[in-house]
Amino acid sequence: MQERTTTTGSGSGGVASTAAGIDMVDVDKTYPGSAVKALDDFTLHIDPGELVVLLGGSGCGKSTALRSLAGLEDIQAGRILVAGDDVTGVPVNLRNMAMVFQQYSLFPHMTALENVEFGLEAHGIAKRDRRSLAMGRLELVGLSELADRYTQRMSGGQQQRVALARALAVSPRVLLLDEPLSALDAKVRVQLRDEIRRIQKETGTTTVFVTHDQEEALAIADRIGVMNHGRIEQIDAPERLYRRPATEYVATFVGLTSRIPCVCEAGFASAFGRRVPLLPGSTDHGPAELLVRPEALEMVADAGSVPRRPGARGRVAAVHFLGALVRFDVLVAADDAYLPESSGPVQVTVQMASDDAAAGVHAGDEVYVAPSGMPSLAVPADRR
Ligand SMILES: Nc1ncnc2c1ncn2[C@@H]1O[C@H](COP(=O)(O)OP(=O)(O)OP(=O)(O)O)[C@@H](O)[C@H]1O
Ligand SMILES: [Mg+2]
Known part of the structure; x- marks a missing residue:
């Protein structure tokens, strides 16, 4: 009808x-x-x-x-x-x-x-x-x-x-x-x-x-x-x-995305030591880049100890206070153990509620970052 x-x-x-x-x-x-x-x-x-x-x-x-x-x-x-x-x-x-x-x-x-x-x-x-x-x-x-x-x-x-x-x-x-x-x-x-x-x-x-x-x-x-x-x-x-963006263009045109080097296998990506389910249309095998939303990244302050869950070590480059939310730009150095040899430094954007935990993190701080596990799209690394 x-x-x-x-x-x-x-x-x-x-x-x-x-x-x-x-x-x-x-x-x-x-x-x-x-x-x-x-x-x-x-x-x-x-x-x-x-x-x-x-x-x-x-x-x-x-x-x-x-x-x-x-x-x-x-x-x-x-x-x-x-x-x-x-x-x-x-x-x-x-x-x-x-x-x-x-x-x-x-x-x-x-x-x-x-x-x-x-x-x-x-x-x-x-x-x-x-x-x-x-x-x-x-x-x-x-x-x-x-x-x-x-x-x-x-x-x-x-x-x-x-x-x-x-x-x-x-x-x-x-x-x-x-x-x-x-x-x-x-x-x-x-x-x-x-x-x-x-x-x-x-x-x-x-x-x-x-x-x-x-x-x-x-x-x-x-x-x-x-x-x-x-x-x-x-x-x-x-x-x-x-x-659930179907393509790289859609993922990057709608909403913010960070690109994290990863390795794909059997429907999952391994990125910054975490396992992330892959969306349809993703690279299904080998090295790739994972497109991750800012709210799908976790960040914990580095108190000089190893975190409970794995993550890459980074330094907070900038803090953007947005009222109810805060965004952090975090730079992971090229020599981080979770980055491949060929990788340069990687910048990711993390977003979280502006609660006390977020208020305690400042520019220049050392932190751990990792994807929280929200299904994401992996794309060939050389397409950039
Ligand atoms: N009258 C025209 N003569 C020749 N080419 C045109 C004409 N109008 C549009 N085009 C071309 O057709 C393509 C699509 O144009 P269109 O105007 O539909 O784009 P758009 O998505 O509406 O862009 P915008 O966001 O800038 O309005 C472009 O490459 C444009 O240069
Ligand atoms: Mg138009």
């Missing part, structure tokens, strides 16, 4: 919208005059009502994926289906999708209400229905008080709310957001991000949200698709993506 109907909004603004599933299958896109594919066998399935974030570095094809889905770009190969219907050649205005960009793209000489009404007029909604629909949408984004203000007299965050209200006014089957928050300052960004998620859940609108900000992605998504070179390298729920 690819469609689901929900009644959205409150009071006079309520409109029925139909959430649609999306399939992009083996899509290729090359821009004229370009030698590289912006999308290369790009495949993505989205369930009705789901919010999927496309995350990736600059130029990996996020906007192209969104624009191709919207019908703003021609594609050279592949198919695009919405609610099971093939829309591959269908023009943009017949796809019933709405898009919000980084730039607010509002009419500055119109009020918030007029901007939203304009969008409805463009979709042929009768004049008598426009006002109440538009007001309902402004209410949804928390702007009913400012309905009569010119958008040029609004803050960036308020303008982006108007843009969102305008996009949602026509009850699109799919909402597409291309870095909608990147022009806003940090605090407004977080507020509006949470607001977008609330509205998206309330309206049940199938949504694709593009960002290169991993924190934003982790906070808002049902699933995150990490893109690299025009395709999705891994798509998973935020927590799974963070805990």
